[in-house]
Amino acid sequence: MGRSPCCAKEGLNRGAWTAMEDRILREYITTHGEGKWRNLPKRAGLKRCGKSCRLRWLNYLRPDIKRGNITxxxxxxxxxxxxxxxxxxxxxxxxxxxxxxxxxxxxxxxxxxxxxxxxxxxxxxxxxxxxxxxxxQTQQKNTNVVRTKASRCTKVFIPHLSQMDEETNPTVQQVAAPFLNHDYYDQVNNNDDPPLGMMGTGTDHQPADDLPPFLNLEIDDENSNSCGFMVDFKMDESFLSEFLNVDFSQLYSSTSTANGGDGVKAAISSSCGDDNHHKLHGPDFQSSMAPILDSELDWLS
DNA sequence: AAGGAATCCAACCGCCAGATC
DNA sequence: TGATCTGGCGGTTGGATTCCT
The missing domain is CATH 1.10.10.60 (Homeodomain-like)
Structure with a gap:
């Protein structure tokens, strides 16, 4: 059985809002505050769907809305x-x-x-x-996009330390090293509790205590004999906040490619496992992000 | 000036996740 | 624990406006 509609559609106004409706909605929310959208139309005396009221308020009537052209x-x-x-x-x-x-x-x-x-x-x-x-317009084929909001972004298989080519891939080496220690491996293998915050396919693994909150690790079942790891990013607002606080310019200069995706991936990883995590916090978002993306945006200017 | 095409953007729709019961 | 409610999100629509011929 599907969910009931947010309101009965019969007898409700649709389409463009009138000045009177705007005034009623604005005055009601000014007095009673936002929320309870389902009941709002009835209480305010509006012949509108609650959803419509919410949208009108958020997109048009809010006092902090900035009008005018995008700069x-x-x-x-x-x-x-x-x-x-x-x-x-x-x-x-x-x-x-x-x-x-x-x-x-x-x-x-x-x-x-x-x-x-x-x-x-x-x-x-x-x-x-x-x-x-x-x-x-079709969805952009944007392979470097960071997915957020509890969507399992990806799993990155990091092979055992000995399988890495230290000379050709020092960045991955640096990234993986803090996680690939025996204490953590033992802890993962000996624990029966399900992983906290692990989504989807996690079985009997648990993230290390000292990991950043947005990063989970689990042993890859198929490669457990070779000490393989799966890195799972828990992408939500808290992740974004931490992510946006990383000073990418430093990372950018340390990575060999100017590719935005690689830079971002390296930035995430380095900010997680590196002891320098706390000193990687940059001054502001724009200046932090600029170096990573500039090369891909040149054509727009 | 007229009318068709293109563009803009407010509003709607359906779905989803978290909260609540 | 499952059903339902609620708020929120991204995609889409369609009326209004502008542009072009």
């Missing part, structure tokens, strides 16, 4: 954040004071997304067919 700085920040987060409009909006997720989403679809599409079409011989309208 050049804001656009650059949106591009950087989208490169990092993908279509996580609410997260992106959270980093732009006064802008709503809906506004940013619309702006992306009508402005930036077009540029991206044009750029990719000029760079791809296979993409010479007519352009789809913005509304039907």
């Amino acid at each position: 050049r700085d804001e656009e650059e920040l949106i591009i950087r954040l989208h490169k990092l987060l993908g279509n996580r409009w609410s997260l992106i909006a959270g980093r732009l004071l006064g802008r709503t997720d809906n506004e940013i989403k619309n702006y992306w679809n009508t402005n930036i997304g077009k540029k991206v599409q044009d750029h990719s079409s000029t760079n791809s011989e296979a993409n010479i067919t007519h352009r789809k309208p913005p509304n039907h």
Whole structure:
């Protein structure tokens, strides 16, 4: 049995909001505060769905909404954040004071997304067919996007220390070393408790106590004899907060490639296992992210 | 000036996850 | 513990506006 609709649809107004409706909603929320959206229309005397009221308030009536065109700085920040987060409009909006997720989403679809599409079409011989309208823009094939919100991002298999090529892959070596110690391996193998915060396929493993909160480790079942590890990132807001506090510029300079994805991956890893974690905190988000993504954004400027 | 095409953007829809019962 | 409620999110729609011929 499906869930009941948030409100009965009969007799409710739809479409554009009138000035009177806006005034009623604004006054009600000013007096009673946000929340309880389901009951709000009835209490406020609005013939609107609660969901519609919430949307109207969040996207239009809130006093802290910033009106006017997206500035050049804001656009650059949106591009950087989208490169990092993908279509996580609410997260992106959270980093732009006064802008709503809906506004940013619309702006992306009508402005930036077009540029991206044009750029990719000029760079791809296979993409010479007519352009789809913005509304039907396909999801970007953004392989470097950080997925957040409790979605199991990926598992990264880190082979045993001896299997690594220290000369050709020092970054992975540095990243894995703090985790690949015998104490942790014993702890994992001898514990019957299920992993805390482990999602999906975890069985009888447990993350080490000294790991950062957004990182889980588990022994790969198929490779347990060779001491293989699976790294599982727990991507949520707390992860994002820590992630955004990393000074990527230092990492950028230490990685051999200017590739944004590699830089980001290395940044995550290094900030986790490195003793220097606490001194990697950078001054502000934009300056921290800039070096990583600049190389991929040059064409936009 | 007219009308069709293109674009913009507020609003809607369906789904999901966490909270609550 | 499962069902239901609630808030939130991303994708999509469609009316209004602007542009183009």
